[in-house]
Amino acid sequence: MGKPSDTKEKLLQVAFDLIWNQSYGSVSVDHICERARVNKGSFYHFFNSKSELAVEAYEENWREKQPELDRVFSPQNPPLERLALWCQYVCNRQKQKAEKYGHVCGCPYASLGTELATQDEKIRAKSQEIMGRTIRYLESALGDAMREGSISLSDPSASAKHVYTAVLGKLLFAKVHNDLSVLNDLEQTILSMVGVRKLAA
Numbered sequence: 001m002g003k004p005s006d007t008k009e010k011l012l013q014v015a016f017d018l019i020w021n022q023s024y025g026s027v028s029v030d031h032i033c034e035r036a037r038v039n040k041g042s043f044y045h046f047f048n049s050k051s052e053l054a055v056e057a058y059e060e061n062w063r064e065k066q067p068e069l070d071r072v073f074s075p076q077n078p079p080l081e082r083l084a085l086w087c088q089y090v091c092n093r094q095k096q097k098a099e100k101y102g103h104v105c106g107c108p109y110a111s112l113g114t115e116l117a118t119q120d121e122k123i124r125a126k127s128q129e130i131m132g133r134t135i136r137y138l139e140s141a142l143g144d145a146m147r148e149g150s151i152s153l154s155d156p157s158a159s160a161k162h163v164y165t166a167v168l169g170k171l172l173f174a175k176v177h178n179d180l181s182v183l184n185d186l187e188q189t190i191l192s193m194v195g196v197r198k199l200a201a
Helices: 004-021 029-036 040-046 050-072 079-101 108-116 121-148 156-177 186-193
Strands: none
Touching: 004 029, 004 040, 004 050, 004 079, 004 108, 029 040, 029 050, 050 079, 050 108, 050 121, 079 121, 079 156, 079 186, 108 121, 108 156, 121 156, 156 186
8 A cells, every 4th residue: 555645645536536426425435446446444544524524535635626617716817717718618618527427417506505504514504615615706706897897796704605606506407418519608607697798818
C-alpha cells in the first residue's frame, strides 16, 4: 500500500465519483474500498463512517475545482462574461461526466443534498455550504454588472439565488431525461433572466 496520504486521497476521489455517478445510498463502504483498492481497515483509519467520508470528499472536490471558478469569476473578466463563462463551464463539466459514465449526472452537490437532506444533517449542511459558495460568485458578478449599468437589478443577492436555482432545475431536467441538449440554451436562458438579450462578442 502507498503512503497514508495517497490512500486517503484515493478514498476521497473514488467516493466522490461513485456517489455522483450513482447515489449515496447505492454506494457501500465495501464498494468504495474495492474501487480504491484499499482495505476496509484503512478506510476506518481515516473515516468513522461513509457519511464522514462523503462530507470530506465533497469538500475536497470543491477545493480542486475552486481555482477554475476563480478564473471564471475573475474581476478581470467583464461581469456578464463571467456569467457566460460559468454557463459554459457547467455544460462542459456535464458533458465530460456524461462521456465518462454514459449518462447525465447533474449537480453533485444538489444530488447529494436532496437525497440526504432529511436523513443526515452534516451532509445536508455541507451541500448547502458548497452551493452557497457558487451563489456568492454569482452575486459578485451580478453586483458588478449592476454597478456598471449593464443590467438593472434591485437585489443581486436574490437574483444570484434565482439564477443558481434555474441552473439546478436545468441540470435536474437533463439528468432525469438523460439528455444534455437540455443545457444547449443555458447561457442564453441565464443572460435573459438578468435582462440581457445577447452577450456581445
